[in-house]
Amino acid sequence: MAEILPKYVGRLAPSPTGALHLGNVRTFMIAWLRARKAGGRVVLRMEDLDHPKDKPGADVQAIEDLKWLGFDWDDEYVQSRRKELYRAALEKLQAQDLVYPCVCTRKDVLAAQSAPHAGEQLYYPGTCREKHLAWTDKACWRFKTPEASRVEFDDVFAGRQVQNVAEKLGDFPLARDRYGAGYTLAVVVDDADMGVTEVVRGDDLLPATPAQILLQRALGLPTPEYCHVPLLVGPDGRRLAKRHGDSRIARYRAEGMKPEEILGRLAFLSGWRGKDGPVSLPELLDAFDLTKLPHEPCQLSRFGREG
Numbered sequence: 216m217a218e219i220l221p222k223y224v225g226r227l228a229p230s231p232t233g234a235l236h237l238g239n240v241r242t243f244m245i246a247w248l249r250a251r252k253a254g255g256r257v258v259l260r261m262e263d264l265d266h267p268k269d270k271p272g273a274d275v276q277a278i279e280d281l282k283w284l285g286f287d288w289d290d291e292y293v294q295s296r297r298k299e300l301y302r303a304a305l306e307k308l309q310a311q312d313l314v315y316p317c318v319c320t321r322k323d324v325l326a327a328q329s330a331p332h333a334g335e336q337l338y339y340p341g342t343c344r345e346k347h348l349a350w351t352d353k354a355c356w357r358f359k360t361p362e363a364s365r366v367e368f369d370d371v372f373a374g375r376q377v378q379n380v381a382e383k384l385g386d387f388p389l390a391r392d393r394y395g396a397g398y399t400l401a402v403v404v405d406d407a408d409m410g411v412t413e414v415v416r417g418d419d420l421l422p423a424t425p426a427q428i429l430l431q432r433a434l435g436l437p438t439p440e441y442c443h444v445p446l447l448v449g450p451d452g453r454r455l456a457k458r459h460g461d462s463r464i465a466r467y468r469a470e471g472m473k474p475e476e477i478l479g480r481l482a483f484l485s486g487w488r489g490k491d492g493p494v495s496l497p498e499l500l501d502a503f504d505l506t507k508l509p510h511e512p513c514q515l516s517r518f519g520r521e522g
């Protein structure tokens with residue numbers, strides 16, 4: 216009998232902490248093209264749990280921009296409407312005595328670093344683990360990372376990954392919300408609940424992935440495939456940010472650029488097309504090939520009309 220393969224389900228997971236920009240769009244292009252090329256489904260998940268960083272209206276604007284660019288999806292979810300699921304997952308972890316409230320400040324955690332750290336991934340030595348603290352609104356939930364926490368996986372793009380989570384991150388944070396509504400817990404619950412088979416996202420999240428895998432195991436959830444792709448960087452080689460100028464889609468729209476021009480230029484700069492020029496997402500399906508995606512960050516130079 217023919218083997219029945221699970222159908223590919225991918226996702227686009229914007230955070231409404233700011234306007235959609237070229238960097239997000241490039242990653243979403245890869246995610247969308249991977250899914251559609253596999254004949255799979257696409258889920259749009261608005262990750263709006265990051266108060267107070269979320270900007271009012273950024274969610275509606277991101278969806279507007281994505282549709283204008285020609286993205287489509289089969290299901291749409293909003294994390295802030297799914298808090299019951301995160302709460303149930305937290306309770307499951309509590310029942311196994313796998314979480315605890317921590318009241319250390321960022322300053323405390325920074326002081327506990329023994330090695331230089333990069334970005335947001337801080338090591339936490341478990342200072343609050345044995346204190347049996349009650350929850351307060353200043354607390355966060357941390358996962359009791361077991362001693363045996365070496366995680367290995369083969370990233371579809373970035374290759375073999377090995378991390379000892381206890382050594383690298385220690386007891387990592389799950390959520391700043393009393394009932395568990397926070398990025399790490401929500402992403403793990405949602406990827407499983409939405410049947411996501413492959414996570415395509417920026418490689419800034421690569422160091423956070425082994426912790427997500429440990430959490431999946433603790434909750435008895437499946438581990439999807441991971442495909443971490445390089446980010447778009449500015450001419451100085453640093454991750455695209457405000458200092459590189461305005462790269463919001465809204466800006467190029469206001470300047471009169473057409474969606475196909477934006478997609479075409481991103482595809483050209485990414486090396487998927489030999490020539491610059493307008494192209495739609497479906498037109499890119501044939502040419503798109505993950506194995507041809509450069510492993511170096513994609514350098515953004517000359518984008519807008521004014522060059």
Ligand code: GLU
Binds near residue numbers: 230416420
């Ligand atoms: N919402 C996250 C972001 O915009 C992405 C999280 C994920 O893909 O797991 O950075």
